Amino acid sequence: LLDSPFARKLKxxxxxxxxxxxxxxxxxxxxxxxxxxxxxFHAGQTDASAYxxxxxxxxxxxxxxxxxxxxxxxxxxxxxxGLRSITSVDASEVRVNDxxxxxxxxxxxxxxxxxxxxxDEAILVEHLVGLGRRSAAQRVGxxxxxxxxxLKLVGxxxxxxxxxxxxxxxxxxxxxxxxxxxxxxxRELREAGLATFQQGRVxxxxxxxLIAFCDFxxxxxxxDGPLLK
Amino acid sequence: LLDSPFARKLKxxxxxxxxxxxxxxxxxxxxxxxxxxxxxFHAGQTDASAYxxxxxxxxxxxxxxxxxxxxxxxxxxxxxxGLRSITSVDASEVRVNDxxxxxxxxxxxxxxxxxxxxxDEAILVEHLVGLGRRSAAQRVGxxxxxxxxxLKLVGxxxxxxxxxxxxxxxxxxxxxxxxxxxxxxxRELREAGLATFQQGRVxxxxxxxLIAFCDFxxxxxxxDGPLLK
DNA sequence: CGCCTCATTGACTAATCTCAAATGGAGTGG
DNA sequence: CCACTCCATTTGAGATTAGTCAATGAGGCG
Numbered sequence: 001l002l003d004s005p006f007a008r009k010l011k012x013x014x015x016x017x018x019x020x021x022x023x024x025x026x027x028x029x030x031x032x033x034x035x036x037x038x039x040x041f042h043a044g045q046t047d048a049s050a051y052x053x054x055x056x057x058x059x060x061x062x063x064x065x066x067x068x069x070x071x072x073x074x075x076x077x078x079x080x081x082g083l084r085s086i087t088s089v090d091a092s093e094v095r096v097n098d099x100x101x102x103x104x105x106x107x108x109x110x111x112x113x114x115x116x117x118x119x120d121e122a123i124l125v126e127h128l129v130g131l132g133r134r135s136a137a138q139r140v141g142x143x144x145x146x147x148x149x150x151l152k153l154v155g156x157x158x159x160x161x162x163x164x165x166x167x168x169x170x171x172x173x174x175x176x177x178x179x180x181x182x183x184x185x186x187r188e189l190r191e192a193g194l195a196t197f198q199q200g201r202v203x204x205x206x207x208x209x210l211i212a213f214c215d216f217x218x219x220x221x222x223x224d225g226p227l228l229k
Numbered sequence: 230l231l232d233s234p235f236a237r238k239l240k241x242x243x244x245x246x247x248x249x250x251x252x253x254x255x256x257x258x259x260x261x262x263x264x265x266x267x268x269x270f271h272a273g274q275t276d277a278s279a280y281x282x283x284x285x286x287x288x289x290x291x292x293x294x295x296x297x298x299x300x301x302x303x304x305x306x307x308x309x310x311g312l313r314s315i316t317s318v319d320a321s322e323v324r325v326n327d328x329x330x331x332x333x334x335x336x337x338x339x340x341x342x343x344x345x346x347x348x349d350e351a352i353l354v355e356h357l358v359g360l361g362r363r364s365a366a367q368r369v370g371x372x373x374x375x376x377x378x379x380l381k382l383v384g385x386x387x388x389x390x391x392x393x394x395x396x397x398x399x400x401x402x403x404x405x406x407x408x409x410x411x412x413x414x415x416r417e418l419r420e421a422g423l424a425t426f427q428q429g430r431v432x433x434x435x436x437x438x439l440i441a442f443c444d445f446x447x448x449x450x451x452x453d454g455p456l457l458k
Numbered sequence: 459c460g461c462c463t464c465a466t467t468g469a470c471t472a473a474t475c476t477c478a479a480a481t482g483g484a485g486t487g488g
Numbered sequence: 489c490c491a492c493t494c495c496a497t498t499t500g501a502g503a504t505t506a507g508t509c510a511a512t513g514a515g516g517c518g
Contacts, residue, residue: 062358065444070358124353125301129291131360132299132405136474167496176361178475183498198497215294365506396464407507412466427465 004028005078005154006052012153013222014112023102023109027052030093034058036086049093053077056089057165061173071174073124074147074166078154080116087165122220131176134214139175140185141214144195144202149218161196161203171197233257234307234383235281241382242451243341252331252338256281259322263287265315278322282306285318286394290402300403302353303376303395307383309345316394351449360405363443368404369414370443373424373431378447390425390432400426 007024010016016024032051034040040051040058053075060073060081075081081091103110126146130139147164151157168186172179189195194210196203204210236253239245245253261280263269269280269287282304289302289310304310310320332339355375359368376393380386397415401408418424423439425432433439 062354064358064362068362070361072354072357121350121353124350124357125291128301128353128357128360129293129299131357132402133293133297168498169496173361179496180476180498181474183496184474187498397466398464408464409466409508410506413506416466 004052004054005076005156006054006080008154009078010112010116014108014115016108016112020106020109020112023106027094027098027102028054028092030095032091032093034089034091036088040081040089040091049095050099051081051091051093053079053081054090054092056091057086058089059086059170059174069173070176071170073120073127074174076147076150076154077156080113080120086170119221119223122223126220127174136175136177136181137185137188138214139177140171140182141189141195141210142216143171143175144197144204145210145214145216145218146221147202148204149221153221161201163200164197164202165200168197233281233283234305234385235283235309237383238307239341239345243337243344245337245341249335249338249341252335256323256327256331257283257321259324261320261322263318263320265317269310269318269320278324279328280310280320280322282308282310283319283321285320286315287318288315288399288403298402299405300399302349302356303403305376305379305383306385309342309349315399348450348452351452355449356403365404365406365410366414366417367443368406369400369411370418370424370439371445372400372404373426373433374439374443374445374447375450376431377433378450382450390430392429393426393431394429397426 004025006028007016007021010024011021031054034056055077058075058079058081059071060075061069061071063069073081099113103113123146126142130142134142148157148162151162156162166174168182169179171177172182175182177185186197189197189210192209192213194204194206194213196205210216233254235257236245236250239253240250260283263285284306287304287308287310288300289304290298290300292298302310328342332342352375355371359371363371377386377391380391385391395403397411398408400406401411404411406414415426418426418439421438421442423433423435423442425434439445
C-alpha cells in the first residue's frame with residue numbers, strides 16, 4: 001500500500017513521514033472498479049467523492065453539440081480525478097470529509113495534495129499552449145513525451161517506451177486534430193525515426209531527437225510547489 | 230471595501246456573513262499598483278504572495294522558443310492571480326499566511342476561495358475546448374461572450390457591451406490565431422451584425438444571435454461548487 | 459513632422475480537414 | 489474452419505481554414 005502509484009508520486013516531490021504515508025494508505029480503503037468506457041462522473045455532478053486511480057487510464061472530456069469531442073485531461077495511475085474510464089480502471093473512492101480529516105492531522109499531506117493539484121493545472125496549461133501554438137507534429141510528440149514522464153514517475157513504462165491504451169481517435173480528440181491527421185503525423189514521426197505508436201505501445205526511438213523536435217521541457221511536471229495559485 | 234469586485238464575485242455564489250466579508254476586506258489591505266505591460270510574476274517564481282485584482286486587466290502567458298506567445302488566462306477585476314498586467318493594474322497583495330489565517334476563522338471563506346479556484350479551472354478548460362474544437366469565428370465570439378458575463382458579475386460593462394483594453398494581437402495570442410486572421414474574423418462578426426470590437430470597446434449587437442452562433446453556454450461560469458477536483 | 463503601434467486588406471501559401479476507400483485484426487456465429 | 493461484422497488503421501485526393509508576407513492607413517506622441 002505504501003507503494004501505490006499515488007503515494008509514489010507524492011513522495012517524489014514532498015517529503016512525507018511514515019505517519020503521513022499511513023494516512024495516505026487509509027484513503028485507499030474504498031476500492032472500486034470501473035469497466036472500460038464507463039462514465040465515472042457526469043458533468044456538473046456535485047458529488048462528495050473523488051477518486052485516486054490505482055490501475056487503468058481515464059479521461060475527462062466535453063462533447064460539443066456538433067458531435068465533436070474535446071478531451072480535457074488524460075489520467076493515469078496515481079492521478080486524482082473525476083472523469084471517464086478508457087480502460088478497465090481500479091480506483092479508490094475518497095470522500096471529501098475523509099480528506100479534510102486526513103489534512104487536519106497531517107499538514108504535510110495537505111501540501112502534497114495542493115502540489116498535485118498545482119501540477120494538474122500546469123499540465124492543463126501546457127495542453128492549452130500546445131493546442132494554441134504548436135504544430136500537429138509537435139503536439140503529438142510533446143504529448144507522447146509528457147505521458148512517458150508521468151508514467152515513469154509512478155513506476156510504469158521503461159527505457160524504450162510504455163504501453164498506451166489510447167486509440168488514434170482518442171489521441172485526436174485530446175490534441176484537437178482529426179484522426180486522419182493524427183495517423184499521418186504518427187507516420188512522419190515513425191519515418192523520422194523518432195517514435196512509434198503501434199499496437200498499444202509507444203516506443204521512443206530517439207529520445208533526445210524527439211525532445212528537441214517538440215521543444216519538450218519537463219519543468220511543468222516537476223515544478224517546485226505548491227504555488228498558491 | 231465590502232463592494233470590491235472580489236467580494237462582489239464571491240457573494241454572488243457563496244453566502245457570506247458580514248463577518249466573512251470583513252475578513253475579506255482585511256485581505257485587501259496591502260494595495261499595490263502595476264504599470265501597463267509590467268510583469269507581476271515570473272515563471273516558476275515561488276512567491277509567498279498572490280494578488281486580487283481591483284482595477285485593470287492582466288494576463289498569464291507562455292513564450293515559446295520560436296517567439297510565439299500563448300496567453301493562458303485573461304484576468305479582470307475580482308480575479309485572483311499571479312500574472313502580467315495589460316493595462317495599469319491595482320491589486321491587493323495577499324500573503325499565503327494571511328490567507329490561511331483568514332480560513333482558520335471563517336470556513337465559509339475557504340469554500341468561497343475553492344469555488345473561485347474551481348471556476349478559474351472551468352474557464353481554462355473551456356478555452357482548451359475552444360482551441361481544440363471550435364472554429365476561429367466561434368472561438369472569438371465565445372471569448373467575447375465569456376468576458377461579457379465575467380465583467381457583468383463584478384459590475385462592469387452594460388447592456389450594450391463593455392470596454393476591453395485588448396489589442397487584436399493579444400486576442401490572437403489568447404485564441405491561438407494570427408492577428409491577421411483575428412482581424413478578418415472580427416470583420417465577419419461585424420458584417421453579420423453580431424458584435425463589434427473597436428476602439429477598446431466591445432459592442433454586442435445581437436446577443437441571442439451571437440450566443441447561438443458560438444454555442445455559448447455560461448454554465449461553466451456560474452457552476453455549483455466547489456467541486457472537490 | 460517623424461516615428462511608433464495597431465488595424466486593415468489583398469494575394470498567396472501551408473496546414474489541416476473532409477470525404478472516400480482499402481486494409482487488417484479480433485471477435486462471433488454457423 | 490469459414491464467412492461475416494466491427495472497429496481501428498492507413499492512404500489518397502481535393503476542399504477549406506488559417507497563416508504568412510506585404511503594403512497601406514489611422515491615430516498617438518515626442
